[in-house]
Amino acid sequence: MCGIVGIVGRGPVAPLIVDALKRLEYRGYDSAGVATIEAGVLGRRRAEGKLVNLEKRLNAEPLDGKIGIGHTRWATHGVPNETNAHPHFSNGVAVVHNGIIENFASLRDELIADGYVFSSQTDTEVVAHLIARELKRGADPVAAAHGTLKQLEGAFALAIMFQGDEDLIVGARNGPPLAVGHGEGEMFLGSDAIALAPFTNSVTYLEDGDWATIRRDKAEIFDMDGARVERKRQQSLSTSYMVDKGNRRHFMEKEIHEQPEVISHTLAHYLDFTSDSSKPLDLPFDFAKLDRIAISACGTAYLSGLIGKYWFERLARLPVDIDIASEFRYREMPISKDSAAFFISQSGETADTLASLRYCRSAGVPIGAIVNVRESTIARESDVVLPTLAGPEIGVASTKAFTCQLSVLASLAVRAGVARGTISREQEKALVHQLSEAPRFATQVLKLEEQIEKLARDLSRYHHVLYLGRDTNFPLAMEGALKLKEISYIHAEGYAAGELKHGPIALIDENMPVIVIAPHDRIFEKTVSNMQEVAARGGKIILITDKKGAALASVKTMETIVLPDVPEIIAPLIYALPIQMLAYFTAVFMGTDVDQPRNLAKSVTVE
Template sequence: MCGIVGIVGQTPVAPLIVDALKRLEYRGYDSAGVATIENGELARRRAEGKLVNLERRLKAEPLDGNIGIGHTRWATHGVPNETNAHPHFSNGVAIVHNGIIENFAELRQELMADGYEFTSQTDTEVVAHLIARELARGTKPIDAAHAALKRLNGAFALAIMFKGDEDLIVGARNGPPLAVGHGEGEMFLGSDAIALAPFTNSVTYLEDGDWAVVRRNEFQIYTMDRVPVERQRRQSVGTSYLVDKGNHRHFMEKEIHEQPEVISHTLAHYLDFTQGTSKPLDLPFNFADIDRLAVSACGTAYLAGLVGKYWFERHARLPVDIDVASEFRYREMPISRKSAAFFVSQSGETADTLASLRYCRKEGVPIGAIVNVRESTMARESDVVMPTLAGPEIGVASTKAFTCQLSVLAALTIRAASQRGTITAEEEKALVRSLSETPRYAAQVLKLDKQIEKVSRELASYKHVLYLGRDTNFPLAMEGALKLKEISYIHAEGYAAGELKHGPIALIDENMPVIVIAPHDRIFEKTVSNMQEVAARGGKIILITDQKGAAQATVKTLETIVLPDVPEFIAPIIYALPIQMLAYFTAVFMGTDVDQPRNLAKSVTVE
């Protein structure tokens, strides 16, 4: 996850910005840079690799400005090098950016037609040029920034600085977090409170759609319609060593809200959004040369793998054998030498999954690990590591790690389908385009929190809950049930909707809420039939669908949660969020320990 720091100070800020960026190293990065204003002119230093390279550059070529912005970058559009590192400049504008500008290609073409030249491969540079173009038309800096922000689609956090104005940084948030830090005669911007902890413990978090005008002695936050708004000022407990909850009650809630950002960075690691293709991977095999894929994991990671099975088989026509690792390791599964094996784990230390990996190692098949901890045992013992860039996940119940696992599996599916020739180049571009939109859709779903909180209050009064889904929504039904039972202690089960009449229907009565996960897809009508069977027996239906599904459901529901219309390929990632939020709010109403539920550990390192 990229890190952003901005300071409007009274002394040279470059060393302070670098120190603050060090506190964001846990988010991961591949290049870094700082820009300041010196004698009215913009100046910057950038470096590929770790912050020590930037420090070396600054030691040789110091920056003395009292205002500045800094950035640690995870490459999204364009390779990690100094040219693509932030900050980016354009005719008196300096900018740093976290996220993905979805419509950058269209904006780039528009700007090139107006004579603007691009020196990088990044999507960020279009924002700098958009603002510069407004300035060239005579627009004032703050108005120019606002005009450019209104043109952007996607999930992003931005800090913008202007030549000649040593008392102004404009910040904006739509998805990735951004906070304003309050000082005495100085103000700060940061991706989280940890970065700002050495300077202040008083912070104001921007909300989605907010943008802020930050000066030394004042600041103002606006909505995108330029309506001034007040946001709560908080005392932060952030330190350089602790991951802070920010403005959230629990780590789980914070991690749910981090998903637009971490999904974007995970996808960018595997996909080339500029070309609309999957990136080459250092795999020990070509997908075209294998005839089966074995996948094993535990808990939520297993359910991510199960979604992946649907994707691989449908799009890449690659058969997938999947087991929970505690079964995989003991059933002596025969594995062909033309197979490959993937193992999925947040920690990379899960005992059963590691044992399964070692079984496949003995069988001589190539092994890939999809893990969130690159230094883990599973990562070290695999032929290739496929990282999920979720960052630290403190809550025991997995949220952002799950959607990042799905993101990796989706990207790998595209790679497999491309190598196996089961999709055309145009179909590959369409799938990549769908995935590039995922962070924006995820941010939209998070705005349904009030409705989901309301229905969760009702859910908290029941002792049993049934989840139903078909196709990729079947693993999501099991994941929703798992989340609910993990943190609220309400008994819940997830079933394939077509299995309803094969047993679970016996449980349906007025005391059984049934959560149905059903976007309007090719099998939607089949799911509606199952809903009618539930309604006929007095079951309370909570339907999670899209607008078309809500219009055509024709079944009375306790609540219908309407999500954005999304491409079918990315629906499992988007529909994971409301089931996480349902579990979270229900647990809050139940008064349980949300982040550390009883009897559970974050990493199961013993059998």
């Protein structure tokens, strides 16, 4: 998760920006930079690696401007180096950016045709050149920024400065978070309130689609049409030493909403969006020579592995054995040395998963760790660490760690398909491009919050819920049931829809809501048949589908949640969000402890 800081201040801001960026180090980064305006002129210092390298540059070559923007970058487009580090400049425009500009390739080609020269591999530089072009065409800085925003597709947060104007930063949010901090004769902009804590505790959080002009004496916020909007100004409880809930009631809610950003950074770690290709990986095995993969994990991580099994077998024609770690470690599974093993854990400390890893280690099998904590025991004892870049996840019920695990597994499956020759170069390009769209679609789904919250109020009145799905939606059905029972304490079960007649149908009556996860796909009609069986027995159906699925379902539902039409490979990432939100709001109405549900721990370090 990249970090953004902007200050319109009363004295030199570069040291303050660096200090603020340090409070965002928990988000992860691989380069950093600061730009200020002094005597009307833009200046910039950037460095690869940690902030200490940037500090050395600033000590040797200070920036004394009283207005500035800073950034810590996780590489998405282009390798981590100084040239690709932010801020990016173009003819008096400075830009820092979190997220992914999905249509950057077509915009770049258009700009190159107009004579603009690119010095980096990043998608961000497109934004700087677009704004510069708007200025050249006669727009003032605010209009140039607004005009550019309307051309961008994807999930992004931006901070923009203009040479010659020492009293203006433009900020914009479409997905990744951004907050305005209010001071006396100075104003601030930051990725979250933690960065701004030493300067102010008075914060306004931008909402998706908002953009703002920030000056020393005020901030004005607009929607994407340019109309003025009012957003609540509130007191932040952040300190520089704590991860903050922001403007959310619970960490779980905040972490659900962080998913567009963390998905983008995780995908970009494994995929090259500039060339629409999977990145080569330094693995202790060759996918082309494996005869199978073993995957083991617990809880939600296990369910991400189940979805990964579908991807590996479909895209790479590579058989996958998957077990719950507590079973894997005891059933003495025979393992070939021509196989590899992946172990999935948010914390990297899960006891059963670690024991399973050690079993494979004793068998001489190469091991990969899909973990969110690189310094964890599972990471240290593996041959290769395949990180999820979710950042700290405080809520016990996993949300963003799950979708980041899915992002890693999807990327690995594509890479395996390339290595094994089961997908062509054209298929690889298409799959990588489809994966790059996931953050934008995730942002769209989060806007269904009001509908899902209303539905959750009704769901909270029931004592039992059944989830159904086919293909990758079967593990998602189990994940939806797990989330609901974890935090609301409502009994829930997830089944393969085709298993309905083999037992679960006996439970169906007017007191048993059935949540069906069914995008319109090649097996949609079979799932509709299962819904008809439920309807015939008086069951209340909640259908999660897309527009075409909603039109063709031909079954009366208690509620239909219509998601965007998405490519098959990213459907599990996108359909995970409504089941998370439904569990979250149901738990809120039940009055349970959402972030720390009873009897559960974030990291299970004992058997």
